[in-house]
Amino acid sequence: MTNVQRSDWDQWWRTAVIYQVYPRSFSDSNNDGLGDVRGVINRLDYLQKLGVDAIWMSPHYPSPQADAGYDVADYFDVNPEYGTLEEFDELIAQAHERDIKIIIDIVPNHSSDQMKLFQDALEAGPNSPERDMYMFRFSEGKCPNNWGSLFGGPAWTAVEPLTNNEADRNWWYLHLFAPEQPDFNWENPKVHEFFRSYLRFWLDRGVDGFRVDVAHGLVKEEGLPDDKVGPDRWAVDPDEYTQTEGPFWDQPGVHDIYREWRRVLDEYGRDRVLVAEAWLTPEREALYVREDEMSQQFNFNYLEANWNAERVRAAINDPIKANGVVGAPVTWVMSNHDVVRATTRYGYEPQMDYGRGIGVDDPQPDRELGLARAKGMAVFTMGLPGSMYIYQGEELGLPEVTDLPDESRQDPTWLRTGHQVRGRDGCRVPIPWEADAPHFGFGTGDTWLPQPDYFGEFAADVQDDDPASTLNLYRRVLKLRRELELAKGDVEWVDLGDRSVLAIRNRGVLLVLNMTSRPVTIKDVTSVVASSCDVVIGDGEAVVPANCGAWLR
Structure with a gap:
């Protein structure tokens, strides 16, 4: 990091662990097959025990659900299927009693056509x-x-x-997305006025910040010129173009919008957070987190690096360098509601292309290998300085549902591409809470997306009392992360003689990720602080198995 001075240097979000709740699939309190606000309230103790600092709620607003809530029909209310405004107020209050912040999704590029x-x-x-x-x-x-x-x-x-x-x-x-999602005209001052009133409405109710959907897409290039891709993006080889370029991405005017929003949030204190979803290069992403704009931006390069040591190394170095120029923290993201779950991605070879989703007739991952790698990557990631995001079920080692019946799919991409692109439903299947309960404890009603039989193996109650479970691994390592204050540390690379073995020293702890297929021996080690597997210590050396993440001293 550089010595950039910022007035928000000590704010909570710089080191926070933030847990993404996808409300429709988190917990169903009224047994209608859909998750709801009361379901989140009922699981707050679970999240507190996990050790998170904040919850990011994916859209909770009234919506026809043409895009699973990202088509908002009313920005000032709660989807009746999910609950009421009063229940949302209760969620905020109950979370705050547990020292958990609430971040909500703002969808400013487009609304529902039913708005x-x-x-x-x-x-x-x-x-x-x-x-x-x-x-x-x-x-x-x-x-x-x-x-x-x-x-x-x-x-x-x-x-x-x-x-x-x-x-x-x-x-x-x-509509950059579905026809049911018309784009706002951000050249109109009344659109600005509308969203300022939206921000104040939810800030007055006590929310702690906003994750900004499609943050780099609000402003379009003057004159709306043709782009290089053309009208059928899924028919073009993605290697021939980049999603970060084009006349509707990352136009200079977006930064004026976020400076405007920053001024609104500052009325409530510098601890209110803006988080950018902007799929860009690290240098361009860093422009969104200058002091007078946003607080964080997602480090999607880290998510996309997969099980490739050089790409992971770059996804650490490049954002740290770029964000250091503006004095902003780096966020570490392994999964979210738009991508194949990490446990499944790591079960493939790194070159595997799963950008169109995975179906039952596609090559299937090595689930055991994927889980081992995901746990190793999680331990390594939790030791890095900055903020970390966890997608619901990630702490359970939950895999992508790669065998979801095609007739059950609801993603608009699946429907609009003539069933060529399976889309994102596989990572949105309702999560399992109890192995022996109907629908694995999610609720007694038929779930909006079907759960596979093997989800019972990953249920939270099965893992709760098992010291070797993924859930308890997350709990232990997040607790150590906080106690050792690693999120406030720094990155010092250590050369172990193999570029496929990542090693970083942070506050006296050696973070190791063995991305090879063989054990590696590390000298001058006396103890294991944390690990995703069994690390053998003896004679001042540590033997770290393949696909393992460990913290050593």
Whole structure:
């Protein structure tokens, strides 16, 4: 780190362990097959025992669920399927009593097409103030440009079939994602005003911050020029383009928005956090966490490095260097609701392409190998300085559901690509709490996505009293992370003579990740602080097995 001076240098989020709750799949209190706010409240003691500092709640708002809640119909309420505003207030209060912060998802690039603002825009007609809240464009006979939706197909939908109004002929609206998710027009000051009121509404209720969905996509290049990819993104070899470039990504104007939001949050104190979801290079990501903008950005390079030592090394060094310039912490992320779970990713060879999701007729992972590697990576990661995110079920070693029946899939990518891209449902299956209970204790109603029979092996109650379980490994190592204050430390690389064995010294602890297929011997070691496997100590040496993570002294 450089010696950049920031007024927020000691804030809680710089070293926090933040647990992502995907509400629909976390815990069902009323047995309707859907997770809910009361279910989260009921599991707060579990999260406190795990040792997390904050919960990030994926969208909890009223939504038609065209994209599992990321199509928001009302930004000022709670999805009735999940509960009430009063219950959400109770969640915030109960979490705070346990010294757990609450971060909520803000979805500012687009809303639901069922949101009143968009319905008013359709009714008001062309060139109206209501239409100017969204990205409507006139173009005769064809889409205004060649942009494609990230969920498949074109990024434009014709307005006339929706309104049956002749005046709407040749008018289109933009949706970078599903047609049910129209993009806001961030050139309109009223959009800014709307989201400032949103921020204050939830800050007044006591939330501690916001994770910003598609943070790099709000502002589009002036004139909306064609991009290099074209209207069918899934038909193009991803090696031929990058998701970080294009006329709708990372435009300079997004930073003005976050400076504006920072000023709003500062009214409530510098401890209120903004977290950027921005899939960019480390240098460009770092621009989002300058002192007058956001607090954190996700280090997706770490998530995407998989079981490749050189890529992991770069995913540590590059963000530390880039963020050090602006005095920001680095976040460490292994999984989330949009990617194949780490336990499954590590069960493949590093070159495996699973960007389209995994189905029952695809090559299946080595589940035992994947779990061993995931535990090793988790132990190593928990020793790194900065903040760490845990996706629900990661602490159970939960694998991706790679054999989910295709007829059960609900991801819009699966539907819009004509069943070519299986999408993200496999990481969103409701998690198991009790091995012998109906639906593994998630709830008694049929779950919105089916759970596989083998989920019982990973249930929290089975792991709770097993000292060797993944759950108790997380609990132990997170406790040590806090006691040793490793999150406040630094990275000093140690050369062990093999580039596939990562070794970092942090506050007197040697963090080791053996990414080879053989045991390695490390000299000048007297004790094991923590490890994901059995490390043998003798004669001042430690033998670290393959696919193992360990903290040594």
